[in-house]
Amino acid sequence: MDFSDLIAIKIKELMQDKNINSSQLAKKSGMYRSTLTMFLTRKNKTIRLENLLYICEAFDIKISEFFSDKRFDEAEAKDWKK
Numbered sequence: 145m146d147f148s149d150l151i152a153i154k155i156k157e158l159m160q161d162k163n164i165n166s167s168q169l170a171k172k173s174g175m176y177r178s179t180l181t182m183f184l185t186r187k188n189k190t191i192r193l194e195n196l197l198y199i200c201e202a203f204d205i206k207i208s209e210f211f212s213d214k215r216f217d218e219a220e221a222k223d224w225k226k
Contacts, residue, residue, distance in 0.1 A: 147219040148189050151196065154213055156184060158203050172202035 159169055166184060170177040175195055182188040200207045 145215070145219060146189075147216075147221055148191070149186070150213075150215055150219050151191060152184055152186060154210060154215075155199060158205075162203060169199065169202055173198040175199070 155169075159165065164172070166180050167177055169175075170180045173180070173195070175198055179188075179195065180199075183191050196210070197207055200210050203210075
């Protein structure tokens, strides 16, 4: 699975676990709701590292905890040329 897709899935799972919607997460993280929504709906396939850090802060987790999910072990960059 593509790395970017896994990040979106993980954010959605955390939102479900914390019982918050994208508007609430955008407000807690300081991101524009449209930026978050575009990423979560996969209309934008990239997310800035700073924004991911803000999201982690909103969930009160460290970025290392975010990426400790085993699914990231097998993630690949889409269209990456070796």
